[in-house]
Amino acid sequence: MATTMNDERQPNARDLQRLETRRALAEQAIRLFGERGFDQTTVEEIAASAGVSTRTFFLHFPTKAAAAFPDHGERVDDFVQRLNSGDPFVQPLSQLRSVLLARIDTTSPSRLARYALLSRVPELRDEDARTDRDYEEAIAGFLVLHWGSSPEAVVRANAIANAVIGVVRATLSAAGEHGIDARAVTAEILGRLLGVPLDEPLHSVQPNRKPPASPI
Template sequence: MTARPNRREEQRARTRQVLAEAALAAFLERGIDAVTVEEIAREAGVSPRTFFLHFGSKAAAIFPDHDTNIAWFRTGLAALPRDGDVVRDLCDLVVEGVRRQSESSFRQRRRRLVVTSPAVRDLDARTDRDYEEAAAEHLLGRWSDDATARLDARVLANVVIGVARAALDAWGHDGTDPVAATRSTLDRLLLPPLGTPTRLAVAG
């Protein structure tokens, strides 16, 4: 039986997206430092108090989809085959995540802010750490949990997510195809014969 839609949650999601669109448009036009929360709320047709019910800062307003995205990533990690190539499977999932990002005009416009605004770039880096932690946890779940494995897992997670971040930045900056850039760079860096060290290439 299909669950009935939760109207309150739907309205909350709509309000978050309207606020995000208003914030992004204003930031791109005038710069993040020149825009106030009051102006964003007014453009979205809500009060500043409502704004802060959804976001802790004005920069956070342009990341309304982070919880959904990280939930998608964790679900994808959990669904990867236990007997597969752990490195290749992780790379494939990250490429698919970049593909999802690239299908959104909102996300491309947001990347333009990421590469030009220190405040937005710092917040984007903090959200990326959630992906790095999830990827590292996944790798450790396939390997023995010792000091070397913990280091290897964190290094590999940082590299994979870092490649995706760099490709998305290039997309926002000059329109580079982020999916192709992520795929080709991960293949060069992490897959045999020139890539991943033997210790990382062996699933536990």
């Protein structure tokens, strides 16, 4: 349900300890995955590099691959919050579109580097796809909220959620891999998929609707 509830407290010494352990585990995991490869890295090594026991690793991450995505939960929560915090009179697809594009615009170079790692390591790509399902569910839920939960609406919502996530993943991973600007392609394809709202003209996108020309 993506609880955006504020269950904040003053962080204890214990909280800080826990956070630091988690951070160290993720750091060492990402480092070792990059250096030796995913399969050549054991959880035992990650834990030892972070200075904790193997068992502790699994108190922080459910799987070996999950350590490469330490902030996944927060990012999904943030995404959901942005989706739902828009002007309620804006068309939901427009809202979705602008949240997605904003997210691409604010993707840090370090995060892009992570995407580049992702596309090179199949196991991490799998994990990435798995985590993307949280976004799909968020998007589908958001659309169903506006469209109602008739079977047709649900199918439509899921189809669009899947498509949209597919586009973003592909363009972001290309951006990480080849340094390409993800925004233009994403905006163009999202425009076709979700409709091009008139209030935000796109930069480098043709007027649309002509048979998509070969990009050469």
